[in-house]
Amino acid sequence: MAQNYWLQPEQPAPLPKVNTPIRQVLEQPLEQLRRQHQLILNAVGEGIYGLDLDGYVTFVNPAAAAMINWPMEDLIGKSMHTVMHHSHVDGSHYPREACPIYAAFQDGSIRRITHEVFWRKDGTSFPVEYISTPMHDEAGQLIGAVVTFRDITQRRWAEDVLQRTNEELEQKVQKRTAKLRQANEQLRELSDMRSRFVSMVCHEFRNPLNNIILSVSSLNRYDSQLQPAEKADYLLNIQANVDRMTAMIDDILVIGKIEAKVLDIHPTQFELVAFCRHLIDEPEYQRPQRPVEFACRSRQIMANLDQQLLRSILSNLLSNAIRYTPDENPIHIKLAKRQNQIILQVQDQGIGICPADRRDLFEPFHRGRNVSNIPGTGLGLSIVKQFVDLLHGTIEFSSQLGTGTTFIVRLPLTYLAI
Template sequence: MQQSMSTYGPIERIKAKLPPRLLRIYQRYSLGGKRVTVGYAVALMLLGGLGLISHLNTSQLRQSARQVNQTQIAVQNLNDLLLALSEADYSRRGYYLYSDTTELETYQTDVAPIKSLLGQLHQSLGPFPDQLEQLEQLEPLVAEYLTLSEQAIAQFQQTQAPLTVQDPVIIQIRQKQRQVRQQIIALRTVIEQTLQSQVERAQTELQSRLLIETLGAALTLLIFAGIYLLLYRQKRRREFAEMQRRIMAHAKGLSEMKLQFFSMISHEFRTPLSLILGSAQLLEQTLRPQLEPTKLKHLHRIQSSVKMMTQLLTDVLTIARADAGELECDPVLVEMQTFCLNLIEDFQAVAEGKRTIRFAQRGSATHAKIDERLVYSILSNLLSNALKYSPAESTVYFTLICEPAAVSFEVQDKGIGISLADQALLYEPFKRGTNAATISGTGLGLALVKKCLDLHQGEIAIESEVGVGTTVTVTIPQAEL
């Protein structure tokens, strides 16, 4: 079990780290490989089936050919039997008329192969019971005919008187001769009909088998063509995946360079900004009783500008880390009401224009798993925007909805609002609403919110109307964390 998990785990971890586009390519490639395997299996099965059908067709054709050949031999034997009987009858009558022993010898020569012909007929009609039964009816008739012929010859040799048509033996010979001829003709007709049906059936079977083989070959060809197309598509996908990998590697390198650059800039700027902020705060504390309100206002502007620059550096560095994939999400269990109240306290300490934040809590849960640093950045940006774009002495409503399945934060203000055209660009860095040009800001707030929220696999929804206000709802699922 441990061995299977150690083999399975790294593959799943690698797949989990793949970007969605590369993951889809990987899944298509895997599915394509399965399709190729199935296609080869089906093609081999079809080829095996075609080989078996061809073997059966060959065997059946050979059997049909043997049956047709036997039937043809039977027809030929019947014709030879009829000819032998006719020639024997002709020789026998010549012997009566001319008393020529040569005719008797000829008769005996003509009669000799009759028994052999009947035996050959037995052999050739063996697979056909109906014809064999008719042959068995023919054999005693032929034997009786030959017996009567021998009696007639013996009578002629004793009396040396020519036999006439009125002689009883001649009458019997003629009757048997007619019966034999009728039986032979009937048997030959049946055999010829059997031969015709065999030929027709063989032709029909041959056509159907050829059709089956043709369809099977065409289907196999189509399957191999499909396999070729699948292999070609897999090749193209591999090439595309390789190109995407190179592009992503290049983009990752650029992101790392950008992160290094912003880290260096942030480090270099924070030191002088900290000195400026500390000096301004020290001047305010020591010279407050002596300074005029106008000069004190200038010190406040210096402090506000330094804080804005520091926040700008922090936001830019955070976005750069997110783009480089180095911004990590480490969720821990947090008591949400205390977390939100501490955040509100931080904002109320620096709020300007007597703007207030009204907090409310709903839900059946008290704790949630979140990354405090990232969620603090999300909510601070949302509250900062709500306070910044709201009128003086207005109220911003901040609602916490904590449920076992998800934790949601809703920030509602009565500020300037966001137009529909601007809402489509809200999550792009440095993009601001067209009606916010007179209010200071960087345009990084919502872009940073989206980056941090994606790491939580959360969602954001914005409802806004120009001149009425904006409601932003952020939802972080708990089951997936």
């Protein structure tokens, strides 16, 4: 059986001469304990080694030595950083002072790393995840560190296979979509939407799903080490990502009803000024620094329209204005009546729209190039445009990058089915 190598501690002072049976009774538990520790280290499948305060190896188990192809006896007393952690994955020099393992010597902290490599004696490397844990003596003094690591080559291989499979699947979906467009020109618009839908699902759904998977993995892996507040943060992150995907699905269902021409229109008579004021007063449209400003020269404007569609038009435009406008900048909503039309204007002083995005602004799943990490599905303005069309109205906009955007919606006062 492979032996575990330890630095020999300083020999204790000889015991007083006592009866031999008594010395055996005193020494037997200590020897058994050493033997048990040695058997445990030899049996563990993960690599384990210890370092003193100078970074030299004090003990190493067979699994660690086997993974880096070094004899155990040759590792004792060597700098483990020089032996197997001397370079990054690209071969560039890895300074010892930048190594997370040695942070345990500086601040006594535990470091968990999942994205580095260790090097074998033959010059080849393998991906690892490792934990560096500070080691203290009975008096609480820092005396070194214990490092536990594992070879994650198989896991990385599986991740690469999964990624390639996803890419191949996406290519198959795109090819299938192209064949459908060629087979039937009458389904061209539907095929385009399906293609964009696939792209949106791959991109917009992948981020929240990855966040959820990462949170669940962290909860499973470090459950016993996480504080209650940290667990709560992971759960809140999962809930936020679920809500984000639910909102996307709701918008997709609305688009589907419009495309299938099964969205019913129910016009009713109502007063527009009060309608707009009530919408702006709802909690989700409250701004702490600059409340949304509403203006209308008329005290009352009666209209005969579908309130749900009009509400969706105004709420989407207002939500976008709030989302892309700094809290300290103003947002204005103006309502006017001209002959048999109503004119709704939503004006902000936000980030503006890039010229390259304006042609496709009302296309489903399209998002501006300058939105950065501001959340959104790219469906809101598409829904607005199609609802305006259903009500036989028009929508136009003007925008200046970095200055703001103004949307103008014109609708007939009375909806007439065609």
